[in-house]
Amino acid sequence: MNFQFTEEQIMIKETARRFAEEELAPTVAERDEKEEFPEEAVKKLGELGFMGMMVPTNYGGAGLDTISYVLAVEEIAKVDASTAVIMSVNNSLVCYELNEWGTEEQKQKYLVPLASGRMLGAFALSEPEAGSDASNQRTTAVLDGDSYVLNGTKNFTTNGLHADVVVVFASTDRSKGSHGISAFIVEKGTPGFSVAKKERKLGIRSSDTVSLSFEDCRVPVGNRLGEEGIGFKIAMKTLDGGRIGIAAQALGIAQASLEASVRYSKQRKAFGQYLSEFQAIQFKLADMVTNIEAARLLTLEAAAKKDAGERYTEIAAMAKLYASKVAVECALEAVQIYGGYGYIKEYPVERFLRDSKITEIYEGTSEIQRIVIARGLLKD
Numbered sequence: 001m002n003f004q005f006t007e008e009q010i011m012i013k014e015t016a017r018r019f020a021e022e023e024l025a026p027t028v029a030e031r032d033e034k035e036e037f038p039e040e041a042v043k044k045l046g047e048l049g050f051m052g053m054m055v056p057t058n059y060g061g062a063g064l065d066t067i068s069y070v071l072a073v074e075e076i077a078k079v080d081a082s083t084a085v086i087m088s089v090n091n092s093l094v095c096y097e098l099n100e101w102g103t104e105e106q107k108q109k110y111l112v113p114l115a116s117g118r119m120l121g122a123f124a125l126s127e128p129e130a131g132s133d134a135s136n137q138r139t140t141a142v143l144d145g146d147s148y149v150l151n152g153t154k155n156f157t158t159n160g161l162h163a164d165v166v167v168v169f170a171s172t173d174r175s176k177g178s179h180g181i182s183a184f185i186v187e188k189g190t191p192g193f194s195v196a197k198k199e200r201k202l203g204i205r206s207s208d209t210v211s212l213s214f215e216d217c218r219v220p221v222g223n224r225l226g227e228e229g230i231g232f233k234i235a236m237k238t239l240d241g242g243r244i245g246i247a248a249q250a251l252g253i254a255q256a257s258l259e260a261s262v263r264y265s266k267q268r269k270a271f272g273q274y275l276s277e278f279q280a281i282q283f284k285l286a287d288m289v290t291n292i293e294a295a296r297l298l299t300l301e302a303a304a305k306k307d308a309g310e311r312y313t314e315i316a317a318m319a320k321l322y323a324s325k326v327a328v329e330c331a332l333e334a335v336q337i338y339g340g341y342g343y344i345k346e347y348p349v350e351r352f353l354r355d356s357k358i359t360e361i362y363e364g365t366s367e368i369q370r371i372v373i374a375r376g377l378l379k380d
Contacts, residue, residue: 009068016072018050020079025302028080031206032351034213037162038083038206045087047258050076050272052095059099059107060116066303070248072297078253078259081355082206084252089158090114094121097167097183097238101226110165110185112368122163123242124154124212133157134169138332139214141170141245146221148172150182150214153196156362160210161195164188168214169231185223192217203354240313241306242363243320247299249361250320250327251292257327257334257352258288259322281337288330294321314374321369324359331356360375 005013023041031038045051050095053069055061069091077084098111113119139152150170160166166186173180186193196213226234262285275281299321305312321333331353335342342349360366 005067005071008064008070012068013071013075015048016075017078019044019050020076020083024080024083028082028206029345029348029351031080032082033205033345035200035205035369037208038080038086038292039162041083042086043117045076045083049115049117050087051120052111052115053091054093055115060112060114061095061099062115066244066306067300070244070299070303071099071250073245074252074255077249078256079252080206081249081253081352081366082156083162084249085204085246086159086207088242088249089123090121092245093123093238094167096241097123097225097234098185099234100237101183101230101234102195103222105222105224106185109183112330114165120159120162122157122159122166123238124157124160124168125165126156127152127154132365134235135181137169137171137181139168139170140170140174141182141184141219143172143221147218148182148221148224150184150186150192150217150219153268154212154214155210156199157210157212157261158207158362160212161198161208162240166212167225168212168219169235170214172228172231174287176229176230178375179229181235183225183231183234184219185225186217186219188212188222190217192218198287201358203351203356205354205356210303224240226264229335232311238264239363240316242300243369244302244306244312246359246363247295247300247316247319250323251299253352253356253359254288254292254295254323254327254330255350257356258285258292259328259374260347260349260352261288261334261337262281284333284337291326292330295326296317298322301350315375317364317369317372319375320359320364321366324356324366327356327359328353 021374049062052061057063098374114121141148141150168184168186192215194213196211199209268275302315302319332350
């Protein structure tokens, strides 16, 4: 296995790092406090090519590989996990679907502006009774002439408030279960489509998470993504790649926790010596960096398999499972190293802890990742 990054990959990583430090770092704490969406920063990410990184250049994207994407997401998340998930959803969950299953007309109309950052996308799969059990879709789509009529509710939709386009999953035939689910491209402003509620969250507060309502919402047949009945397949395949993005986000949070802990341990004194001189602190730092490196290798392996066209379902689940666990553990240790200061908002480690927990939940909980891994291990 080649562990060396290409010059292009290193350039992407450095560009993302500079952007995060210059554009995101100065306002990240204030935006977190105010739950303020980073609208201007997202536009600039689009201009840099970071909102459609893996989309071919002829459809407005940057035409880059998944490893470059992982490196960029980690650097953004190291400074601002909220912006990282906005970027991840647009890349992994929206642009990917349109690139893989969209018609040429859909690609020209939606993928090109989404990949170039002129539009923002969202992915609406979860429902009040369909979270981990994503096949239990209650939202319906009934064919009526040249349109489908959508009725139902979606929740926990990242980017939902600011999105121009939402990929919505709905049941077109409940008798067929998961084989009766279809996917639809729904534009903002479509009659019957509205944002029902913006959630107030523990972490990633600068990204919006909302419930969406569909009441006799008419969506043209031409906006169905893929064939009728393959929506569940589309969602599951899309989430495989999405988990690589969330693993990269978790890596960024973990790395930020480690770097903050190293800095603080070299500055803070107790009992007449720096914290970094205590073996107890050294052991914490050693465990943090070891676990981060292991998570990074898992994530890069998943990205490499995706780029090579190999099966990556299980390795992506492993990467997300482990990287999210490491993010939470590293953030907890950072708060512990900071002591009382780690518990107050003056220092960033309390935000790292709040931001880290969601990586164990969205795009498949850790329990779901274990199911995916075990099924792959035990299949004939």
